[in-house]
Amino acid sequence: MSLLQIKGVTKRFGAVQVLNGVDLTIEAGTVTGLVGDNGAGKSTLMKTITGIYAVDEGEVRLAGEPLDGATPGERRQRGIEMIYQDLALAKQQDVSSNIFLGREPVKRLFGFIPGFVDKARMDADAQKMIDRLGARIPSIHRPVGMFSGGQQQTVAIARALTFNPKLVIMDEPTAALAVREVESVLALIRQMREEGIAIILISHRLNDVMEVTDRIVVLRQGRIEADLATKKTQMREVVGYIVGAH
Amino acid sequence: MQSSYIAAQSSGWRQLQFFFDSKLHVRLESIIVLLVLGTAMTVLSPYFLSVSNFLNILLATSTIGVLAIGTTLILCSGGLDLSIGSILGVAGVVGAYFCVELEWPWPMAIIGALGAGALAGYVNGLFITQLRIPAFIVTLGMLGIARGIALLIAPNGGAIYGLPAPVVYLGQGRPLGIPSPVVILILVAILSHYLLAYSRFGRHTLAIGDNEQAGRATGIPVERLRRKLYTISGLMAGLAGLIFMARVNAGDPTAGFTYELTAITAAIIGGTSLFGGKGSILGAIVGALIMGVLQNGLNLLAVQSYYQQIAIGAVLILAVYIDQLQTEKEKKA
Secondary structure, eight states: OOSEEEEEEEEEETTEEEEEEEEEEEOTTOEEEEEOOTTSSHHHHHHHHHTSSOOSEEEEEETTEEOTTOOHHHHHHTTEEEEOTTTTOOTTSBHHHHHTTTOOOEEEETTTEEEEEOHHHHHHHHHHHHHHTTOOOSOTTSBGGGSOHHHHHHHHHHHHHTTOOSEEEEESTTTTOOHHHHHHHHHHHHHHHHTTOEEEEEOSOHHHHHHHOSEEEEEETTEEEEEEEGGGOOHHHHHHHHHTOO | OHHHHHHHHHHHHHHHHHHIIIIIOSOHHHHHHHHHHHHHHHHHOTTSSSHHHHHHHHHHHHHHHHHHHHHHHHHHTTOOOOOHHHHHHHHHHHHHIIIIISOOOTHHHHHHHHHHHHHHHHHHHHHHHHSOOOHHHHHHHHHHHHHHHHHHHSGGGOOEEOOOHHHHHHHHOOGGGSOHHHHHHHHHHHHHHHHHHHSHHHHHHHHHHHOHHHHHHTTOOHHHHHHHHHHHHHHHHHHHHHHHHHHHTEEOTTTTTTHHHHHHHHHHHTTOOTTSSOOOHHHHHHHHHHHHHHHHHHHHTTOOHHHHHHHHHHHHHHHHHHHHHHHHHHHHO
């Protein structure tokens, strides 16, 4: 069974029809590139998966289970993570506070006062995760706003990976990064695929998309314009579909 | 040689700052301001340094302290509540009306005051989250509404006197020699410090104040959390109203006038950011004490109360300016 099934999804905002009956299936352990012009509906489509938006028609299923009405928090629990372009980090909080945001482990203080956030455990696990990603971060006790763009990206990725996700959606993860940092993000994507995670990569940087994906889906005016195997296509063809020349 | 000495010194200072900030949840600067202010008052007035005056300051601080706790939670979430002074007023009047005018049993005074406060706060939260009206406007509106209701309920707009003894005890009693309002403040402070610094509720509050989008992306129910926060702020104002009413043995519809100014100032000089994402309850208590010492000292020095208003206003502007510099520095780094 496919990990994610999107069937006939439509979404309109007022008079604007943003999604126009989208069908898409995503398999575990694959990297899918989602490309398209600005306003093609990429972000809206992703937000119907993460639960920020409700669909007007159609449905989204994860491992066969419908996701209707599940809140963004519930969908995260079921294994859908998204890394936003602006990273959605709380800049004045430290690394572990960001990684565990919304899912802080709690313990009892002195064995009986409940509800204490277990910061020591959060810090230890955050450090482990950062090390596993092979990232260099000056100190996990600093507010993440003091880090460079690449380091902040690492924190956002760590947040997505800490709770064993099934599907990770990445919105322009390389757009703001230096060349070396791009390489490490692409390596990370491959590593996630090895672990059986499905990845949807939204990007305008077609070089990165060609390099790391198995499959490229082109969205145009709220419809799937093309669904291509990366090995059998070329950048020219992809661009053609994006601008609607085919 | 010289410069490395300065560097070492400044890093020692930094470490001390970090220790106070992360372990004690109070800004080092706030403590120093409080100590300097206390020392100055001791030098200036022979009456300042005494146990009875110390209890006086604590007693005077208790009302503002409770308000500053609610304000701290609101500011941490990136919100604002200007209505707390007026809610304090209406809560006291409702409590007094229940047990004096309606002659209901005395616990109803407590329930009435706290309930009126929480209800007003909940209405604030509802308007802010459901109708998406800015908090500044909603709570400014509530400032007028709550005060108006207080004056309407009170007969001829005057105070309601003669509360039952158990209620008065909450304001004038001295369990173990400590004024009851001070005991209440300490208990509430401990509970809210736990809430803000150690619970998930507190972490989520700071996170949505820092970046609301981060909260949404990680599945925090942002609107529900905001409603809870405004309800707590209202509840705190209700509690402050109860304490005030019990202390003066009357439900006074003009009570708490401009207290929001003092409470917000106390929270901010305690190290809570006006822009959200940062703050502490212990800091708010230290801030409230600074305001208390300032007012008490100016009283002892027989400075006209008009000057005190000016001083509080000036301190607020200065504190926000410093907070702004700090925030800019952190964002740049």
